[in-house]
Amino acid sequence: MPSPDAFPTDRPPIVFVHGNGDTAGLWITTVWRFESNGWPRERLHAIDHPYPMARDDDRVPQPGRSSSDDHVAYLAAEVDRVRAATGAERVALVANSRGGFAVRNYLARHGGAGRVSHAVLGGTPNHGVWTSDSHRPGSEFNGAGPLLSLLNVPGPDGHEVTPGVAWLTLRSDGNDKYCQPHGAWLGAPHLPTGIQADSPELRGATNVVLPGADHRETSFGPHAFAHTWQFLTGAPPASLEITPEPRLRLDGKVSGFGADNHRGFDPSNLPLVGATVEVYATHPATGERLGPAVHHHTVGPDGRWGPFDARAGQPYEFVLAAPGYATTHLYRSPFLRSSGMVHLRVERLPRPGTPGLAVVTLSRPRGYFDRERDHITLDGLTPPPDVPAGVAGISAATAHVTDRCHRTVAGQFNGEHIAGRAWPLAEGHVVTLELHH
Numbered sequence: 001m002p003s004p005d006a007f008p009t010d011r012p013p014i015v016f017v018h019g020n021g022d023t024a025g026l027w028i029t030t031v032w033r034f035e036s037n038g039w040p041r042e043r044l045h046a047i048d049h050p051y052p053m054a055r056d057d058d059r060v061p062q063p064g065r066s067s068s069d070d071h072v073a074y075l076a077a078e079v080d081r082v083r084a085a086t087g088a089e090r091v092a093l094v095a096n097s098r099g100g101f102a103v104r105n106y107l108a109r110h111g112g113a114g115r116v117s118h119a120v121l122g123g124t125p126n127h128g129v130w131t132s133d134s135h136r137p138g139s140e141f142n143g144a145g146p147l148l149s150l151l152n153v154p155g156p157d158g159h160e161v162t163p164g165v166a167w168l169t170l171r172s173d174g175n176d177k178y179c180q181p182h183g184a185w186l187g188a189p190h191l192p193t194g195i196q197a198d199s200p201e202l203r204g205a206t207n208v209v210l211p212g213a214d215h216r217e218t219s220f221g222p223h224a225f226a227h228t229w230q231f232l233t234g235a236p237p238a239s240l241e242i243t244p245e246p247r248l249r250l251d252g253k254v255s256g257f258g259a260d261n262h263r264g265f266d267p268s269n270l271p272l273v274g275a276t277v278e279v280y281a282t283h284p285a286t287g288e289r290l291g292p293a294v295h296h297h298t299v300g301p302d303g304r305w306g307p308f309d310a311r312a313g314q315p316y317e318f319v320l321a322a323p324g325y326a327t328t329h330l331y332r333s334p335f336l337r338s339s340g341m342v343h344l345r346v347e348r349l350p351r352p353g354t355p356g357l358a359v360v361t362l363s364r365p366r367g368y369f370d371r372e373r374d375h376i377t378l379d380g381l382t383p384p385p386d387v388p389a390g391v392a393g394i395s396a397a398t399a400h401v402t403d404r405c406h407r408t409v410a411g412q413f414n415g416e417h418i419a420g421r422a423w424p425l426a427e428g429h430v431v432t433l434e435l436h437h
Contacts, residue, residue: 011039012117012232013086015078016046019097019123019216021267024048025252025343026096026220026365029242029436032337033225036243043086046341047078048253048269054098056261057138058147064259064266068140068147071102072110079106079115092118092232096219097178100124100200101140104151107162114164120228122170122219124200126160127152129178130186131194141178143195159204167205168231170224172213173197177368177393179215185393206231212373214392220366244312245337251306252342254299256325265348271303275322275346279308282317286408287331287419289317305344310335317420320346326430331420333436347430356400358422360431362411367437368392369413377412378433413437 014034016027024046031044051066058068066074075093082091093116095103100121106112107119128143130136140147152160161167172179179199183191200218201207208227210218218224222240229237256272257265279295282288295308310316318330325346335342350359362378369376370392371383378384384397399409405424410417411433423429 011043013043013045013082013088013091014039014232015075015082015091015093016044017075017093017095017099017102018047018049018052019095019099019219021053022096022365023052023253023255023269023343023345024341026216028339028341029366030094030220030225031339031341032242033222033237033240034229035337036239036241037229037237045078045082047075048343049074050268050270051258052269053266054140056136058140058145059138062259062261064261064268068101068105071098072105075102075106076110076112079112083115090115090117092116092120094120094122094219094228095124096122097124097215098140100126101147101151104162105147107165108151113162116165118166118168118232119161120168120170120231121200121202122224123172123176123178123215124169125178125195126169126202127199128195129193129199130183130191132191135183135188135191143199154203157204160202161204166231167202168227169200169202169205169207170210170213170218170227171197171200171207172215172218173209173211175212175370175392176200176215176218177391180391185391214368214370216365216395217367242336246312247338248310248312248335249306249338250308250310250335250342251304251340252344253303254305254320254344254346255303256322256346257348267345269343271299271301272322272346273299273301273303275299275320277305277344278319280317280319281311282315282331283419284315284417285419287317287410287421288408306342315418318344320344322346325349327423327428329420329423329429329431331418331431331433333416333418336436347432349428350425350430354400354425356402356425357405358401358409358425358429358431360399360401360409360420360422360433361396362399362413362418362433362435363396364413364435364437365395366435368395369397375412375414377410379409379411409433411435
């Protein structure tokens with residue numbers, strides 16, 4: 001592939017905007033692909049909203065959650081920060097799901113159009129996840145609610161996009177859990193949503209369908225990257241592959257959970273001050289530690305757990321501990337490139353009565369599991385029994401280890417393999433095998 005020097009040096013800064021409940025860390029592989037094709041690392045930025053979950057009703061304060069006004073204010077501040085740091089007049093915004101609402105709101109109602117050249121929205125349900133006057137009428141995700149009703153008023157040209165900005169939407173052809181005609185994935189199976197697969201499309205935008213893509217793959221998958229790159233540059237990327245780096249430096253934030261909103265604790269991206277992080281090199285086939293910790297850090301007010309100089313090709317176990325949380329063992333397959341957005345979240349203990357001597361979760365943050373499309377194995381079961389048939393809708397599968405603790409538990413997804421150890425639940429441990437892809 002061409003070297004970075006073969007590309008223009010005036011690539012605009014990109015600000016990546018995550019979705020509901022998510023973190024900047026979901027953009028790691030997308031950023032790696034941009035870097036591998038020559039986009040300067042210092043011009044790739046991702047926000048980490050401190051309260052990433054939307055309110056049930058946008059107009060009613062809810063502990064630990066953000067309103068659409070909070071969301072757009074945070075985005076606007078980040079755009080101003082990036083413009084000041086880079087000297088760029090305009091940035092490109094690339095958003096997933098709920099993040100696209102903040103982008104549209106910023107450009108249409110908060111003066112952002114003069115600061116932004118391109119807007120790319122992956123899986124953003126622009127016409128709602130449902131449309132109803134009775135089911136959660138004040139939600140951001142209600143196509144008939146106050147936010148989307150305002151954003152979807154067409155302009156004089158009949159378009160639903162703010163003029164002066166180039167727009168791209170990316171959507172699935174039917175495998176997006178949030179663009180379904182029924183509310184099964186909303187916990188309301190008998191609710192007719194009034195929504196179809198084309199909810200993300202906007203009149204006046206370039207609208208692209210990604211066949212078979214799930215909700216998150218509309219932003220984080222390689223084909224989403226390819227369309228985004230071509231939209232921003234006018235030419236296809238040289239490669240969809242990630243070019244490995246020989247020397248790696250890793251860093252990121254440690255966070256936990258915030259308020260209990262009756263359905264469980266909401267994720268938070270606030271720094272978890274006082275949490276400890278230990279990093280161990282592990283055997284790729286067994287997850288067994290290859291010696292003492294190679295990194296140890298106590299999290300301060302900035303929330304950072306690094307920097308850590310990692311070895312190329314080496315899998316690692318991250319051990320996170322904080323008062324009130326489970327001791328979380330997070331196993332990661334080898335990192336391919338450096339990153340400052342390796343987000344680590346300490347887990348809550350499972351509910352009392354959770355079966356098994358150990359609980360091990362196979363997690364795919366950048367996509368969902370599809371038992372017809374994907375090859376998925378967890379602790380010898382292919383596919384894991386809790387991966388449902390039909391629309392791809394869960395990003396985590398769980399193994400309840402019942403024979404003995406401390407043995408190897410392996411997970412595999414479409415060729416990416418991770419091995420960890422079954423740490424005892426009775427002693428307050430939980431285990432996650434986190435996939436890159």
